[in-house]
Amino acid sequence: MQLNDKIIWITGASSGIGEGLAYVLAKKNCKLILSGRNVFELERVKANCNATTEILPFDLSDFDHAKEHVAKAIALFGKIDVLINNGGISQRSLIAETDFAVDKKLIEVDYLSLVALTKALLPHFIQKQSGHFVAVTSLMGKFGSPYRSGYCGAKHAVHGFYDVLRMEHQKDGIDVTLICPGFVQTNLAKKSLTGDGSLQMTDDQATKNGLPVPVFASRMIKAIEKRKFEAYIGRKEVLGVYLKRLFPRLLHYSVLRSKVR
Numbered sequence: 489m490q491l492n493d494k495i496i497w498i499t500g501a502s503s504g505i506g507e508g509l510a511y512v513l514a515k516k517n518c519k520l521i522l523s524g525r526n527v528f529e530l531e532r533v534k535a536n537c538n539a540t541t542e543i544l545p546f547d548l549s550d551f552d553h554a555k556e557h558v559a560k561a562i563a564l565f566g567k568i569d570v571l572i573n574n575g576g577i578s579q580r581s582l583i584a585e586t587d588f589a590v591d592k593k594l595i596e597v598d599y600l601s602l603v604a605l606t607k608a609l610l611p612h613f614i615q616k617q618s619g620h621f622v623a624v625t626s627l628m629g630k631f632g633s634p635y636r637s638g639y640c641g642a643k644h645a646v647h648g649f650y651d652v653l654r655m656e657h658q659k660d661g662i663d664v665t666l667i668c669p670g671f672v673q674t675n676l677a678k679k680s681l682t683g684d685g686s687l688q689m690t691d692d693q694a695t696k697n698g699l700p701v702p703v704f705a706s707r708m709i710k711a712i713e714k715r716k717f718e719a720y721i722g723r724k725e726v727l728g729v730y731l732k733r734l735f736p737r738l739l740h741y742s743v744l745r746s747k748v749r
């Protein structure tokens with residue numbers, strides 16, 4: 489399935505991966521709906537896309553109004569073909585030093601907001617007997633790494649939810665793709681939550697050495713077009729998925745030795 493000319497809704501579209509996806513999809517003549525919190529940044533991204541790009545600002549943690557956000561998104565072009573649940577926040581703090589409020593925020597933004605939007609959009613996909621849910625999780629949704637307990641928990645939960653969604657609604661022509669990035673050169677690390685909920689503000693070396701956003705975005709779009717169930721996109725860190733599956737104890741000690749923060 490080519491994404492050309494499709495109507496695609498992207499969350500977290502004001503920066504990083506979401507922004508990069510918007511530019512590649514705009515070149516494919518897609519009609520785009522860009523969501524995020526920062527209207528100024530969304531307008532900036534929109535100005536760099538094609539003429540059929542709209543913005544729909546809202547906070548992902550406002551999931552009590554998910555049905556209203558979905559109704560507005562459908563009204564923009566009359567239907568939606570693909571929802572890319574991309575927006576999210578990360579974490580850099582040890583479990584023993586992390587306030588419970590931080591765990592709650594991570595589960596709300598990185599898991600519950602995706603569930604809320606997906607459930608609100610599902611009746612539309614069932615009614616038209618087609619649609620594609622894409623969730624940007626992480627390799628941290630497949631295995632753990634220190635300093636990211638709440639983030640890993642939320643991203644693992646995303647996998648559980650969407651695996652079930654795929655099983656329950658394949659009969660309705662609905663596809664589900666889970667995208668697991670390794671390290672990608674965005675500001676995610678800088679905006680990561682520390683133990684008291686404040687932002688880390690500094691970059692990680694691993695993120696700086698990650699895939700450039702345009703490279704990542706192109707590979708992600710290919711995975712969506714192939715209707716992959718799951719795609720692991722990164723450099724050598726992707727091996728962690730296979731180590732976890734085959735040699736979990738080896739992965740455990742490799743992650744500890746790598747001292748990735």
Ligand SMILES: NC(=O)c1ccc[n+]([C@@H]2O[C@H](COP(=O)([O-])OP(=O)(O)OC[C@H]3O[C@@H](n4cnc5c(N)ncnc54)[C@H](O)[C@@H]3O)[C@@H](O)[C@H]2O)c1
Binds near residue numbers: 502668669
């Ligand atoms: N960059 C990486 O190395 C990496 C690795 C694994 C997974 N990911 C995932 O990729 C996705 C995109 O992240 P990114 O790397 O582009 O970082 P980013 O910080 O540039 O993008 C995240 C986007 O989500 C938005 N967002 C965060 N909280 C929000 C809220 N409450 N309401 C609305 N929007 C909100 C941010 O404003 C931002 O636009 C995230 O889900 C992240 O977990 C990134």
